[in-house]
Amino acid sequence: MSNKADPSRPAKGTTVPVAPVCTMVIFGAAGDLTKRLVTPALYNLVTAKQLPDGFRMVGVDHRDMTVEEWRKGLGDMMNEAVASRGGEFQADHIDQAAWKWLTDRMTYLAGDFNDPQTYVRLRAHLAEVDKKVGPGRAGTGGNHLFYLAVADRFFSTIVAALGTAEMVSEQDGRWRRVVIEKPFGHDLPSAKALNAAILKTLQEHQIYRMDHFLGKETVQNIMALRFANGLFEPLWNREHIDHIQITAAETVGVERRGKFYEGTGALRDMVPNHLFQLLSLTAMEPPISFDAEAVRDKKAEVVQAIRPPAAGRALRDAVRGQYDAGTVLGKAVPAYRREPDVAPESVTETYVAWRLKIDNWRWAGVPFYLRTGKYLKSRRTEIAIRFHQAPYTLFRGTQVERMNPNWMILRIQPDEGISLQFAAKRPGPTVTLGNVSMDFAYKTYFDMAPSTGYETLLYDCMIGDATLFQRADNIEAGWRAVQPILDAWAAHPAKDFPNYAAGSDGPASADELLARSGRTWRPLG
Ligand code: BG6
Numbered sequence: 001m002s003n004k005a006d007p008s009r010p011a012k013g014t015t016v017p018v019a020p021v022c023t024m025v026i027f028g029a030a031g032d033l034t035k036r037l038v039t040p041a042l043y044n045l046v047t048a049k050q051l052p053d054g055f056r057m058v059g060v061d062h063r064d065m066t067v068e069e070w071r072k073g074l075g076d077m078m079n080e081a082v083a084s085r086g087g088e089f090q091a092d093h094i095d096q097a098a099w100k101w102l103t104d105r106m107t108y109l110a111g112d113f114n115d116p117q118t119y120v121r122l123r124a125h126l127a128e129v130d131k132k133v134g135p136g137r138a139g140t141g142g143n144h145l146f147y148l149a150v151a152d153r154f155f156s157t158i159v160a161a162l163g164t165a166e167m168v169s170e171q172d173g174r175w176r177r178v179v180i181e182k183p184f185g186h187d188l189p190s191a192k193a194l195n196a197a198i199l200k201t202l203q204e205h206q207i208y209r210m211d212h213f214l215g216k217e218t219v220q221n222i223m224a225l226r227f228a229n230g231l232f233e234p235l236w237n238r239e240h241i242d243h244i245q246i247t248a249a250e251t252v253g254v255e256r257r258g259k260f261y262e263g264t265g266a267l268r269d270m271v272p273n274h275l276f277q278l279l280s281l282t283a284m285e286p287p288i289s290f291d292a293e294a295v296r297d298k299k300a301e302v303v304q305a306i307r308p309p310a311a312g313r314a315l316r317d318a319v320r321g322q323y324d325a326g327t328v329l330g331k332a333v334p335a336y337r338r339e340p341d342v343a344p345e346s347v348t349e350t351y352v353a354w355r356l357k358i359d360n361w362r363w364a365g366v367p368f369y370l371r372t373g374k375y376l377k378s379r380r381t382e383i384a385i386r387f388h389q390a391p392y393t394l395f396r397g398t399q400v401e402r403m404n405p406n407w408m409i410l411r412i413q414p415d416e417g418i419s420l421q422f423a424a425k426r427p428g429p430t431v432t433l434g435n436v437s438m439d440f441a442y443k444t445y446f447d448m449a450p451s452t453g454y455e456t457l458l459y460d461c462m463i464g465d466a467t468l469f470q471r472a473d474n475i476e477a478g479w480r481a482v483q484p485i486l487d488a489w490a491a492h493p494a495k496d497f498p499n500y501a502a503g504s505d506g507p508a509s510a511d512e513l514l515a516r517s518g519r520t521w522r523p524l525g
Contacts, residue, residue, distance in 0.1 A: 019045075019462035021054035021141045022175075023129055025122070027113060027158055028149035029059025029070060033181070035077040037212075038149060039102075040089035041454035043078065046098045048449065050459055054133045054141055059108040060122060067108040075099065090450035113154050119165035126167070142174040145461055152183050156197035163201030170206070178202055179461055181210045182273050183264070184470070187486055188479040195472040208461050209470035213274040215453035218416045218442070220468070222281040222383070223295075225410070225418065232408075233286075235387070237362045242405065245384040246278050248372040249524050251328050253502065254350065258341030266352045267320070267485060270372040272478030276303055278412070279368060282383050283358055292467040296474060303477040307359040314488035319509040321351030322494070323375045326502030333375060333502045347493040350374040351500060353510035354485070371510060371521070375502035378525030381412040398431040407522075416448075417441040 024042075026034055045051050059070050078099070081089040109125055111118030130142045144167070148158055159178060162168050168176040180198075185191025198207060213219050226233055235241070248270055254261045261269070280299040287294040309317045325335045336342060336350050351373030358368065387406040395403065407421040418440045423433040442448060460468055500507040505524050514520055 016048070016050055016459075017463075018052045019050055019055070019459055020143060021052045021133065022143035022145050022462055023056040023058060023126060023133075024145045024147060024458075025058045025060060025126070026147045026149055027060050027154070028151075029108065030061040030063045030065070030073065031149055033149040034059070035074055036081075037088055037452050037454050038147065038458070039074045040078060040081065040091075041452045041458055043094075043098060043102055044091075044450060044452065044455050045459060046102050047095055048455070050455075055105055056129050056133060057102070057106045058122070058125065058129065059106065060111055060113075060118070061108075062110065062112050064110045065108065067106060070108040071103045071106055075103070088452040090452075113150065113158055113161075116161060116164065119161045119167065123165050123167055142172075144175075145177050145179065147179045148181070152194075155180055156194060159198045159201050168202055168206065175206075175464065177206050177208055177461055177464075179208045179210055181212070183268070184209055184273075184475050185479060186264070186268060188476065188483045191475055191479045195476065199472070204472060205466070207469075207472075208466060209472075209475060210457055211273050211277055211470060212453055212457070213277045214468040215451075215455070215457045216412060217448075217451070217456075218410070218412045219277065219281065220456070222278075222410060227286055238364055238366045240387055241366055242386045242388050243367045243369065243519060244282065244386070245369045245371070245522055246275055246282070246382075247370075247384070247522070247524075248275060248278075248381045249376040249379060249506075250372070250374050251376060251379045253323065253328075253333055253375045254336060254339050254342065256340065258339050261350075262342055262346060262348050265320075265348045266350050266372055266374065267318075267482060267489075271352060271354070271370065272475075272482045275370050275372060276478045276481070278381075278383055279303070279370070282385075282410075283363060283368070285362070290467065292465060292469075295467050296471050300471065300474045300477050302358060302360070303474065303481055305358050305360045305363075306481040307357045308481070308484050309488075314484045315492060317356065317513075318352060318354040318485045318488075319507065319513055320349035320489065320494055321353075321373060321500045321507035321510065322346070322348065322497035323350050323373075323500055323502045324498035326375065326504065328375050328377075328503040335498050335502070336374075337498065347497055349489070349494065349497075351376075351506050351510070353506065353513055355513055356481075367517070369514060369519075369521070371506065373500075373506050376524055377503055377505055379414060380524055382522075383410040383412070384408070384522050385410075395431070400431060400433050403433070404435050409522075415441065416443070 026038060028034055042051070042057070078089065078094055082091055082094060107125070107129065109122055111121060126144060133141045146162060148155055150158065168178070170176050185194050226236060280302045284298040284302045287298045323336050325338070326333060337344050337346050353369065353371040356368050356370065358366070385408040389403055389405045392403055404423060409419045409421070411417045411419070420438045421435060424436045426432045426434045457468060499509070505521070511521065
């Protein structure tokens, strides 16, 4: 097998059609999300030649500044990311021509999101922008993409105000789309209320609820792995799979987000959204096509099939942890309770592990173990599928005392790839087995263009492909599944916090969760 990508495969970007002419309006233009992720992603789309000449970008924020100041702020952040080689923007230099291409298309409008006048002015501003751009290719100019890079308390306010200012009705083939990123509610009632509020103004097809995990190539690859190969899918069920572990272990702490995190915790922050994305792509039934609705139907179904914990079992099936002081990647770090904006007696969890069952034909009896936490031993996001053990019978009377199960590991990040672990006979006259691994690493097969993970998602909004976005029912199904645990935890605040040292594998209770059925977590490193 050659260790190179198929040379007949066109290089990344060359066959991707240019997005339709549109103007992207970013609310929260001066904020962190715009600087750290959205602008670098747009820049990457420019270098990949995926944005049309008629693309325009309008920044809206309450800060009174000129467009030059806005551009400079964005540019400084890009340069800083290049210099430090930190963060999501992986480029080693900025292509000045591409950056100029983008900044030449930017305008800025200062305005309070709560003030109806902001929207009146924005409407006039957009009319001017559209007039200058002209109709574009085949009359496609005048499309507007509203990106809400703002705190979630503004979501429904902004959507309602856009409606009042008559900026979201789609006429003459011109589309209006709104991108909203998590947190999408804090529990089931608030998620329902938010959906109901925005659906008063927008139609479902106009709403792009974003989960950045779906922007990761390796997450998108789960479907390709399952459905583009004849080998795996026949094994992908309770007949062959013993259990599945889904891990999102982080080596970062709560950082400067104490205020947000205190009211959120690891369960809300990671499970109904990111981990359920991994779970649903892994466990969903094959859709009838890759059409957005077909895929989203199947994803919603699998989350709806999560069996709620039996009465009184929530505290047993899901365990929580909070980090104490410790050492992470060689650096001493404080306890969660000593972080800025965190209460000294805080009972907010920074770790969660959950054993859940999916109540359907394919997965009956197969436990799914989910875990995620801050300040753990190593950074690792993966889906580990453990197959049933082969019968030992044949090896009786040999030197093989124990057989190891087969694992298939989908490494989402870092070291993106897939490995299959199996047993092989050690060379020699006696029968003994060694564990070997067949490994596929993305970077050895494909040219991985620098990506923040937002490029595909932004591009998909522009071309109107909602496959990687969440429908209202997907979101509500996620919250419905975690609600019994949120309720049980609220009724029984943790008494043993902090219960794991920063830099460790997590709390002992997470190990006990698996030990009850004779299983163990895969080591974190
Ligand atoms: C965010 C959470 O949605 O996802 C963060 O709010 C978390 O707490 C982050 O660190 C993880 O994403 P990634 O892409 O860094 O794995």
